[in-house]
Amino acid sequence: MNTPVPEYLADLLQNCKAAHGGELADYIPELASADPNKLAVALTTLDGLVYSAGDDDYEFSIQSISKAFAYAYVIEKLGLKAVLEKVGVEPSGEAFNEISLDQTDDKVKPKNPMINSGAITIHSLIPTTDSTDRAETILRFFSKLAGRDLSFDMAIYQSEKDTAFRNLSIGYSLRNLNILESDPIEIVESYVKQCSIKVTVKDLVNMIGVLVNGGILPKTGERIFSHLTVRQVLTVMTTCGMYNAAGDWLAAVGIPAKSGVSGGIIGVLPGQVGLAVFAPKLDRYGNSVRGIDIMQQMSSDMGLHLLEGIPSSRAIVNDEDITEVKQDVKVYKLQGVLQFSEAERLLRKLQDEDHGDNTIIFDLSHISLVNEVGRRMLLDGIDRLRADGHDIALVDPEHILPDAKTKLNFTPKIYEDLADISK
Numbered sequence: 001m002n003t004p005v006p007e008y009l010a011d012l013l014q015n016c017k018a019a020h021g022g023e024l025a026d027y028i029p030e031l032a033s034a035d036p037n038k039l040a041v042a043l044t045t046l047d048g049l050v051y052s053a054g055d056d057d058y059e060f061s062i063q064s065i066s067k068a069f070a071y072a073y074v075i076e077k078l079g080l081k082a083v084l085e086k087v088g089v090e091p092s093g094e095a096f097n098e099i100s101l102d103q104t105d106d107k108v109k110p111k112n113p114m115i116n117s118g119a120i121t122i123h124s125l126i127p128t129t130d131s132t133d134r135a136e137t138i139l140r141f142f143s144k145l146a147g148r149d150l151s152f153d154m155a156i157y158q159s160e161k162d163t164a165f166r167n168l169s170i171g172y173s174l175r176n177l178n179i180l181e182s183d184p185i186e187i188v189e190s191y192v193k194q195c196s197i198k199v200t201v202k203d204l205v206n207m208i209g210v211l212v213n214g215g216i217l218p219k220t221g222e223r224i225f226s227h228l229t230v231r232q233v234l235t236v237m238t239t240c241g242m243y244n245a246a247g248d249w250l251a252a253v254g255i256p257a258k259s260g261v262s263g264g265i266i267g268v269l270p271g272q273v274g275l276a277v278f279a280p281k282l283d284r285y286g287n288s289v290r291g292i293d294i295m296q297q298m299s300s301d302m303g304l305h306l307l308e309g310i311p312s313s314r315a316i317v318n319d320e321d322i323t324e325v326k327q328d329v330k331v332y333k334l335q336g337v338l339q340f341s342e343a344e345r346l347l348r349k350l351q352d353e354d355h356g357d358n359t360i361i362f363d364l365s366h367i368s369l370v371n372e373v374g375r376r377m378l379l380d381g382i383d384r385l386r387a388d389g390h391d392i393a394l395v396d397p398e399h400i401l402p403d404a405k406t407k408l409n410f411t412p413k414i415y416e417d418l419a420d421i422s423k
């Protein structure tokens, strides 16, 4: 059998193709000539497997999505306290390119690192060496997270640099207040270069894997960020990542996120999944119209709202809980919570294992909680196994899958034989 996730993502894009509305960003001239029909989505699991669909190899400039990773990088290098001295964490409720300074304590500072004034300040804090400037340092860091060598989009960079009047005026204001401590032109141009780094949706989900996985890069096992850094970044993504649409986003989608004006959006659900979408047309807040649509759909289909899902504490099935109880009869004893991330893991395990001619029994008696998507995915997996010719039975004393009994090859005889394995 195959997991249903790739088909799901392809269907998702198909269904949203009809969604209209929005405009290309035109304050960066080069972005105005983007192909408005490009559409892509990618998803990473906690263990770093990437699913994707649509124009998933299409490269676009990362733009403001870079702000989340640059913030994490600088916290890791300088420590959170030093960074908070320079940039606050209050949502501004204003557009991304407002200067939005926080003057509530005796120090004036940009309100948060997701708006341009905060992001330019954060960029100025990136440590450099004799051979690597700030933009090059951040490019190398992003490449490490993405797992491949990324590059700058020099056309986008040049185009934004030539017209960066607003960011330059923000830079000069920050320099005037001594928040920037060196030449504002050089810092703004380097920040603009950071925004021009080319990524695909697959790169983006590889990059956010580290945030999904508590600071450890899933593919290498290397710790990149401390827990505190991850928590800090996800917090500002939650409150400020979608700018003055952050409240609507949190209510409707409920996933810590960051958008960029080229049309990308990333979403990170800690301990569960990472998502990235790309569709260039934007709403009036500078967020991708179709991107929001797709994210909202995924959040609802997969039960991903932050205040709804429960992070997994255990594997849904451990290897020692898959047993051959008698010849050609295999039992999967499932445990804990069954929601999207656990169901995906289970279906992938079923996909990867060779089942021969086995009858497969799912023992659900140790499932403590199941949500709608977990239920649907397990039923789908059962249908797929049956289509592959397997007989399926359930041990389901709590009636977790009430609809399943009529569909399954579930005989009292097998249930009696299995009475002792559910204990």
Ligand code: DON
Pocket: 063, 064, 065, 096, 097, 116, 160, 167, 192, 195, 259, 260, 261, 262, 285, 286, 287
């Ligand atoms: O600084 C700018 O204006 C752009 N390089 C990035 C802005 C951006 O992506 C805002 N997000 N939606």
